[in-house]
Amino acid sequence: MLIRGGRLVDPALGIDALRDVRMTDVIVEIGEHLEPAPGEKIFDVKEAVVAPGFVDMHVHLRDPGDPQKETFETGGAAALHGGFTAVACMPNTRPALDDPAILDDLLRRVETSAVGLPHIYPIAAITRNRAGKELCDYPSLARSGAVAFSDDGAAVADGSVLQAAAHAALGVSGPFISHCENAALKSLSAALSECSVVARDLRVARATGKAWHFAHISTRMGVELLRFARRSGTTVTAEVTPHHLLCTQDEARSLGTAAAVNPPLADTQDARALRDAVRDGVIDVFASDHAPHTEAEKRGPDPPPGFSGLELALGAYAAALPDLPLLRFVEMLSWAPARILGIPGGTLRRGSAADITVFRDEPWRVDARALVSKGKVTPFDGWTLPRRAIATIVHGRLLYDARAASPT
Ligand SMILES: [Zn+2]
Structure with missing residues (x-):
C-alpha cells in the first residue's frame, strides 16, 4: 500500500x-x-x-478478571479508535499479573484472537498480588513478555521492599513504574502524598541504578522534584495524563463521581505546571491511564477511581498543548514510550x-455513550x-x- x-x-x-x-x-x-x-x-x-504508531504505556485492560469493565479485545478496539498501535497493560487485574503463567495465558489469548488488535505488552507486578510484601520473579516475568514492573493502583508501601525488588530486577530490562500516592498522607494533602513517594523512589532509583519511570505525575511539587532530580543527574522518565493536563477540582466538583480518579484532579496551577513540564521536557510521555469501569459502579455509592481515556487522549493532549510542536507531540506518543519500554516501533525508518x-x-465532540470501550464514563x-x-x-x-x- x-x-x-x-x-x-x-x-x-x-x-x-x-x-x-x-x-x-x-x-x-x-x-x-x-x-x-x-x-x-x-x-x-x-x-x-x-506518524509512527502511537504507544499508550499506561492502560488498564481489566483482563483477566473483570470482563464487565473491559477485555483485551474491547480495550484493544478502543486503542485502535484512539490511534494507538500498541498499549502496555497494568497488572492490577484479578488475578494480578504477578506470575509467568498468567502472562502466558493472556498473551496466548491475544495471539489467537480472531479480531485485529494493537500490540499488547504486559506490565508485571513488583510484589505478589501487589500486596507490597513478597517479591515477584522478575527474570521469569520478563521471559514471559513483561516490559516493565509496577504495583500501579498503589505505591509499594515499604521502601525496603521496593529497594530489594529493584536490586533483584537489576539485570532485567524494563523499568520500574511508580504510582505515587502515600496512603497515609493522602487525607492531609494530595501534593504531599505524591511527593513523598516521588522523593523516596528517586532515591531508590539512584541508589540501585534501576531504570525508573513515574506514572501520572499530577502536582506542581511532583514536577519540581523531577526537575531537581534531573538537574542532579538522576535519569528517570515521567508521564502525564490528559485529565491532569486539563481538568481541575472545578471539574471534580461539578462532575462528582465521574471525575473520581487516582491521583485526584488538582488545581489550575498544578495543571499549568504539568503543561509547562511537557514544554520544557521534564515530562517525557503522554499516557492515558485508561481505567474503565461500568457505569453502575461509577454512579454507585462507592465509585472506583478512573475512567476511559484511550479514545479521546489524542484530542485532549492537543487541546491542552495547542502550541506544542508536532515533532515533540509525536515523540511523546511514539518514540519516547517505545524507548522507555524497550519495545519495537516509534519510528518509520525503512525496514521497521x-x-x-x-x-x-x-474538531469533534466527545460522546461518552459512543465510546467503543466498555467504560462509558x-x-x-x-x-x-x-x-x-x-x-x-x-x-x-x-x-x-x-x-x-x-x-x-
Ligand atoms: Zn496509577
Whole structure:
C-alpha cells in the first residue's frame, strides 16, 4: 500500500515534511511523490499527519478478571479508535499479573484472537498480588513478555521492599513504574502524598541504578522534584495524563463521581505546571491511564477511581498543548514510550514494522455513550476536542479507518 499526500512527522528521523510512505507489513520506502506500482493500493491522506504508531504505556485492560469493565479485545478496539498501535497493560487485574503463567495465558489469548488488535505488552507486578510484601520473579516475568514492573493502583508501601525488588530486577530490562500516592498522607494533602513517594523512589532509583519511570505525575511539587532530580543527574522518565493536563477540582466538583480518579484532579496551577513540564521536557510521555469501569459502579455509592481515556487522549493532549510542536507531540506518543519500554516501533525508518497512526486537526465532540470501550464514563463527555485519529495501521493492516466508521 502507498500512503500518499500526508505530512510525515517522525522525530527519530527528524522529518516533518510532505512525504509518501510505501509499506507491506514493514516500511519499504519514504519519498516525495512516489509513483504507485501497478495494482498497488493507494491510501490518500491529504491534510493529515502520518506518524509512527502511537504507544499508550499506561492502560488498564481489566483482563483477566473483570470482563464487565473491559477485555483485551474491547480495550484493544478502543486503542485502535484512539490511534494507538500498541498499549502496555497494568497488572492490577484479578488475578494480578504477578506470575509467568498468567502472562502466558493472556498473551496466548491475544495471539489467537480472531479480531485485529494493537500490540499488547504486559506490565508485571513488583510484589505478589501487589500486596507490597513478597517479591515477584522478575527474570521469569520478563521471559514471559513483561516490559516493565509496577504495583500501579498503589505505591509499594515499604521502601525496603521496593529497594530489594529493584536490586533483584537489576539485570532485567524494563523499568520500574511508580504510582505515587502515600496512603497515609493522602487525607492531609494530595501534593504531599505524591511527593513523598516521588522523593523516596528517586532515591531508590539512584541508589540501585534501576531504570525508573513515574506514572501520572499530577502536582506542581511532583514536577519540581523531577526537575531537581534531573538537574542532579538522576535519569528517570515521567508521564502525564490528559485529565491532569486539563481538568481541575472545578471539574471534580461539578462532575462528582465521574471525575473520581487516582491521583485526584488538582488545581489550575498544578495543571499549568504539568503543561509547562511537557514544554520544557521534564515530562517525557503522554499516557492515558485508561481505567474503565461500568457505569453502575461509577454512579454507585462507592465509585472506583478512573475512567476511559484511550479514545479521546489524542484530542485532549492537543487541546491542552495547542502550541506544542508536532515533532515533540509525536515523540511523546511514539518514540519516547517505545524507548522507555524497550519495545519495537516509534519510528518509520525503512525496514521497521508498518505501525502507523494517521491523524488530523478536526474538531469533534466527545460522546461518552459512543465510546467503543466498555467504560462509558469520562470527564471529557461533551467536550469538543481539536484532533483525532483517522486511521490506525498495525503491521501493515488498516485496523481502524475513520472513513469507514460512523460519523460522530
Ligand atoms: Zn496509577
